[in-house]
Amino acid sequence: MLKIIMSQHDSIRAVEWKDNHLVLLDQRKLPHNEQFVPLYSAEDTADAIRNMVVRGAPAIGIAAAYAAAMAARKCYKQYPQDWRKRLSAEIDVLQNSRPTAVNLMWALKRMCDLADTVDGDPEEPLLALAQQIHQDDINANYRMGELGSALIQPSHGVLTHCNTGSLATGGYGTALGVIRSAYSSGKIEHVYADETRPWWQGSRLTAWELVKDKIPAHLLCDGAAAHLMKLGKVSWVIVGSDRIAANGDVANKIGTYSLAVNARYHGVKFMVVAPTSTIDLATLSGNDIPIEERSQDEVLNVNNQRIAAQYTQAWNPAFDVTPAALVDALVTEKGVIENPTAEKIASLMAS
Numbered sequence: 001m002l003k004i005i006m007s008q009h010d011s012i013r014a015v016e017w018k019d020n021h022l023v024l025l026d027q028r029k030l031p032h033n034e035q036f037v038p039l040y041s042a043e044d045t046a047d048a049i050r051n052m053v054v055r056g057a058p059a060i061g062i063a064a065a066y067a068a069a070m071a072a073r074k075c076y077k078q079y080p081q082d083w084r085k086r087l088s089a090e091i092d093v094l095q096n097s098r099p100t101a102v103n104l105m106w107a108l109k110r111m112c113d114l115a116d117t118v119d120g121d122p123e124e125p126l127l128a129l130a131q132q133i134h135q136d137d138i139n140a141n142y143r144m145g146e147l148g149s150a151l152i153q154p155s156h157g158v159l160t161h162c163n164t165g166s167l168a169t170g171g172y173g174t175a176l177g178v179i180r181s182a183y184s185s186g187k188i189e190h191v192y193a194d195e196t197r198p199w200w201q202g203s204r205l206t207a208w209e210l211v212k213d214k215i216p217a218h219l220l221c222d223g224a225a226a227h228l229m230k231l232g233k234v235s236w237v238i239v240g241s242d243r244i245a246a247n248g249d250v251a252n253k254i255g256t257y258s259l260a261v262n263a264r265y266h267g268v269k270f271m272v273v274a275p276t277s278t279i280d281l282a283t284l285s286g287n288d289i290p291i292e293e294r295s296q297d298e299v300l301n302v303n304n305q306r307i308a309a310q311y312t313q314a315w316n317p318a319f320d321v322t323p324a325a326l327v328d329a330l331v332t333e334k335g336v337i338e339n340p341t342a343e344k345i346a347s348l349m350a351s
């Protein structure tokens with residue numbers, strides 16, 4: 001069985017295969033409690049994704065891949081004659097857990113394609129593929145760290161949004177992986193992290209990862225970002241993505257579009273860091289990306305305590321779309337695209 005190789009960030013494992021089942025670090029409990037949730041079925045894993053026990057586009061895809069391997073094991077044992085048909089129903093449950101992060105659909109398609117070709121017991125080959133998807137993601141993150149860090153001039157501040165670190169991926173991170181690599185190379189003096197309401201990925205997750213890495217950082221209210229840029233404190237905004245359309249439009253955590261507009265206005269560079277598993281050529285433009293709307297209670301409450309006036313309603317889109325024209329650099333494990341266009345993306349994906 002493939003041993004997942006990480007490195008200095010072994011201490012943070014959002015997703016792990018242990019013995020014969022999936023284990024997730026419960027990100028709803030961080031940073032004050034590190035609790036792990038064992039999962040033995042696709043249905044339970046779909047609930048965990050929907051409820052954000054695990055979140056972050058690549059991490060969601062990896063968790064779903066392991067869940068598909070568990071589902072194949074169960075279906076083959078219970079229905080050896082028509083396990084593929086039974087598996088398809090289980091995959092659908094996973095597929096519909098969250099709509100925006102294309103890594104989920106990408107990983108499940110790879111698992112289903114293999115299931116369609118495997119002879120006999122699918123358990124081992126599907127588990128091996130899930131582990132390969134996990135390892136490939138970690139390897140991609142280290143490569144993107146190198147490529148993204150090379151774009152950053154020494155001693156600058158950078159701003160990031162949401163959480164794109166080890167908690168959002170197989171390990172190391174996408175945008176936070178670039179920040180880790182750039183900081184290790186002495187290129188970044190200071191990190192500014194948006195708190196990222198209403199789920200607080202910045203306050204609860206990114207701050208936790210940066211403290212563990214001893215990287216100097218300040219949290220800021222989402223609404224303070226434009227003022228930070230106006231004061232000249234940052235030279236780059238560095239973010240991840242949940243889905244990149246064929247024309248280079250970028251879906252990411254709500255608030256990203258506002259950062260991109262303000263960055264362009266203030267002459268701050270805007271970098272998107274995402275593995276090619278996040279690029280979806282079947283989605284032609286950002287207008288075609290499904291945007292998840294989550295419970296209004298996430299906005300009306302904090303720590304399950306209501307903060308909004310009684311009878312108030314809330315609108316809670318979890319993502320927004322940044323047009324490609326506002327992206328200065330798209331960093332993938334295959335290479336960097338400056339000022340992404342449909343042609344440049346097609347060429348990268350074909351390489």
Ligand SMILES: CSC[C@H]1O[C@H](OP(=O)(O)O)[C@H](O)[C@@H]1O
Pocket residue numbers: 055056057058161162163164165168169173174175201239240241242252253254318
């Ligand atoms: C490695 S990119 C992770 C991506 O996912 C986050 O969304 P969520 O926390 O709701 O899963 C956010 O958009 C990040 O950029």
